[in-house]
Amino acid sequence: MTTTKTSPSTASLSVVVLNYNSFELTIDLLRSLAEHELVDWMSVIVVDNNSPNDSYQEIKNAVASNRWDAWCRIVKSEQNGGFSAGNNLALVETTSTHVILLNSDTLVEAPSLTRLSQIADEQPDAAIFSPRLQWADGTAQNSCFRFFRPLTELVNAAGSGPITRLFPAATVPWETDGQGGHLACEPDWVSFACVLIRREVIEQIGLMDDDFFMYYEDIDFCRRARNAGYLIRHVPDTKVVHLRGGSSPVKSLQTQRKRRPRYYYAARARYYAKHFGRFGLFRANCFWLLGRGIAFCREAGGRRPPHACEAEWKDIWINFWNPLTGRHR
Incomplete structure (x- = not known):
């Protein structure tokens, strides 16, 4: 593939990848981007969140040896400020119309990111877009949700079918397509393992709240976006493999x-x-x-x-x- 030098400040699509102690996964992700995405469309910024291992140098070496530096650069954070702070470090350096946040434990098997950007251009009434997330074998993952509310805690803690049916609005998972994925929909919030955010949303509501070290930051951002009048849209015909567990043991x-x-x-x-x-x-x-x-x-x-x-x-x-x-x- 012929690549064109793109700058993170001028590319129409910027992809932000946050790495923490997972350089093998990050390098595999970059390789999948090089093989399947139109890299002259976009720039990629990898933020190493002050990993205690050799992640920064390993990724830097891989970028240089594979000549990915035409479209990818690496930023090293001086501290591990968490998911929001790490992504914000890159977001403040981009001015592209669309920004995609992409977990290090993901793989792209088709030009889904650029397709997601094209769909965002075609659907200006929405400002946050998510692809179908799936396991490596193609099995869908649940990635669309309703907002957490206090009553959600009763539903989750009880783990009881009758309680769940009694309070459907407090049930977090969005309806599925019968196979664990979702049809095209407008959920309350979507997983930030892979998400496209239109620049205007960031300009209006601000960056991600970096007082969330990890978890709930995607719910918070989507809630702020919805409060500002923006729609969130799930696009199931764009697909990204999500391996899960790259940097957090919570699940x-x-x-x-x-x-x-x-x-x-x-x-x-x-x-x-x-x-x-x-x-x-x-x-x-x-x-x-x-x-x-x-x-x-x-x-x-x-x-x-x-x-x-x-x-x-x-x-x-x-x-x-x-x-x-x-x-x-």
Whole structure:
């Protein structure tokens, strides 16, 4: 493929890749971009979030040896400020019409990013677009959602079919196409594992909130965008492979019901306090306790395995008194 030198400040499409301790995944992602995307359309900025391993140098060497420097450059953060702060470091350096945030644990198997940009040009009534996320075998992942609200905590903690059916608006996962993916839709928020954001949204509502170290930052950004009148659109005929687990253990810990890191609960507390006030956070925690009580009764009867993560009853209260200050309390 013939590549054309593009500058991150002038390219029509900028792709931001955040790396933390996952240089092998990031290099594989860059290779997939080189093979399948029209790289003269876009520039790529890789932000290394102060990885303690040799990520920065390894990625730098790969870019140089593969001659990807015509369209890719690397920025090293002086600290690991988290997902929002790392992406913001690149966002402030771009002025392109469209920006795509792309996790390091993704792969592109077709020109889906440039196609997503074309669709955004064709549909100016929406400002945030998401592709279909899928596993390497093509199985779809759930990537479209409803907003978390205090009552959501009851639904999630109870893990009960009747409770879920009683409060459908508080159920986070969006309706699927029957195979785990989604039809074309306008959800409340979408996964930021891969998302296209129109420049005008950033100019109007600002950057991502970097007081979210990790988790809930995508919900917060989408909520702010929707409050400003922007639509969010899911485009299932554009596809990106999402391997998951590149830099955070939260999902695997949740699956194993082990204790999740403090930054997860700090982000949860900030989200509820920011959008529902401290009383909203209090209601969310109380709804969680009620749901946990329902689940515990079922567990005590031997009808189901433990549903909550270790120490979750305690962790949800850690940031209650200062939910909007600090990120690792």
